[in-house]
Amino acid sequence: MGKANARKGRSLWWVVHSWIGLKLSIFLTFILATGTLAVFAHEIDWLVTPSMRVLPRAEPVASWGTLAEAVTRTSPDARLQTLYAPIDPWFAAEAWVSHGQGAPERIYVDPWTAEVTGRHGWANVHRFLRQVHRHLMLPTKIGIPLVSSLALLLTASLISGIVTYKKWWRGFFRAPRRGDTRRLTGDLHRLIGLWSLWFVAVIALTGIWYLVETLGGKAPVPEMPQVAAGAPPVGTRLDRLVAIARRSDPKLDIREIRFTPDHGVILLGQSSAWLVRDRANGTAIDPATHRVIARLDGRDLSVHQRISEMADPLHFGTFGGLWTKIIWFVFGAALTAMAVTGTMIYATRLAKVAQRHGNGWQLAWRGMGIWGYISIALLLMALALTPGAIGGAS
Incomplete structure (x- = not known):
């Protein structure tokens, strides 16, 4: 009875895994591919500009x-x-x-x-990949929840894959079997999935966090004092402010300077806190009086704020420079390949039926049902909205 229940449970999880992998394969592949390319979006811009x-x-x-x-x-x-x-x-x-x-x-x-x-x-390329991956060029209130909800399905797919793969821990060094397309594709899918478990977990968790933020769970943003507006300081005037910021925080590696009309000059970057965005560390200075009006230190963040500041560096692998971006790109490409091989597995499983009723890919498309048309419609809509969306404000 116990074995029968276990088989039934695995069968249910397999249905869940197959449904996600097939029904949403087009949409999932697009989001994964654009996210993978977004890791090196700045580098792509560097190549073409x-x-x-x-x-x-x-x-x-x-x-x-x-x-x-x-x-x-x-x-x-x-x-x-x-x-x-x-x-x-x-x-x-x-x-x-x-x-x-x-x-x-x-x-x-x-x-x-x-x-x-x-x-x-x-x-530019970075703007296109950022917006199409983040919210499909749709208004953020609609697009971000739509894309982020895939993180829930990615989590379900991760769990169902582990449950349905018997003794999965033995498969890390199991070479894919050759000679049969269906068998080879299935073995590759499982092998990539095993080595990508940690990466899928990172992407899924950060994606769920983005969903939480859009549903009202955003971390509070530090308030900045008001100062009189003025022309942005340049030349020696700005260099004096940079020197003040470095005296205020000797460890601050300034990566960005914002010239705001209401909050003075804000100098941001990396400091003592690890795994946070540049905006978590910085100094705001009144350019008229040279007075430090606010200090930002990533070590002083609440747990809620720290999670928020960790999300982007973890999601895109930017926290370690070029080397971590390479790792994130490789595993992002592997995850995209998994979405494709999942559909291939379904298509090859129908090979015998295909001989009588059409090829496997046609049957796979039919298996997607209305979800295939919805996915194609979303992608076409995103491309149609691109000219106006990436020419707008940040």
Whole structure:
């Protein structure tokens, strides 16, 4: 009786696993693929945008103030909003400037010579991949819950895969069997799944967190004191503020400077707290009085805030630089391959039936039912919305 119940339980979990893998295979594959590419979105932009590319040098880089001065000199009628440090030594520094209406413009500056290397509109590869992966170009209140809900199904798929794979812990070094497409595809699917267990868990948990945030569970954001608005400081004026911020927190590695109209100049980056976004550490300074009006320290975050700040670095693997991004890209590609091989398994299982009623892929499409049409419609809608969406505000 016990064995019969166990078999029945595994059979139920198999139905769950197959339903998720087949019905939502198109939508799931698209989200996984765009998320995988998003890991290297900045690098893809670097490849296709010559002005982002610079030659690393041995000498010290130009000061923040010098970079900001070069930006305002190039675009004197625009307001400097944000200045970003280079992602890697071969990247240019990036500034966002506002012309009063529409989306910001990007200006790239050589971090060593402080020469402007080029200008670019708001739309780029990073913007496309970020928005299509995060909310399908839909309004965020609709798109984020829609995409994040896949994390629940990914969790169910993870559990059902473990339950239905008998003695799964023995399969880590089991080579895929050859000679039969169905057997080979199934073995590859299980092998990739085993080695990706930790990665699926990370992606699923962070995805569930994004869903929690959209349903009202956002962590509180630190309030900033109001200061009088003024022109963004550049040159030596900005360098003085940078020096004040570094005295305030000697460990602060400044990665971003925000020139706000109401909260002064906010210098953000990485400091003592590990595995948090740049915005978790920083110093806000009143440029008129040089007074530190707020300090941000990732070590002082509540548990709720810490989870929120950990989500992005864990989801995209950016916390360890290039090496962790490579790991996340490889496992993201493996997870995408699992979504594809899952559909292949279903198609090859129907090979005998296909000989009489059409090929396996046609039957797989029929097996998706209305979910296949819904998935295709969502993807087409996202592509149709792209021109207007990625040209809008951040």
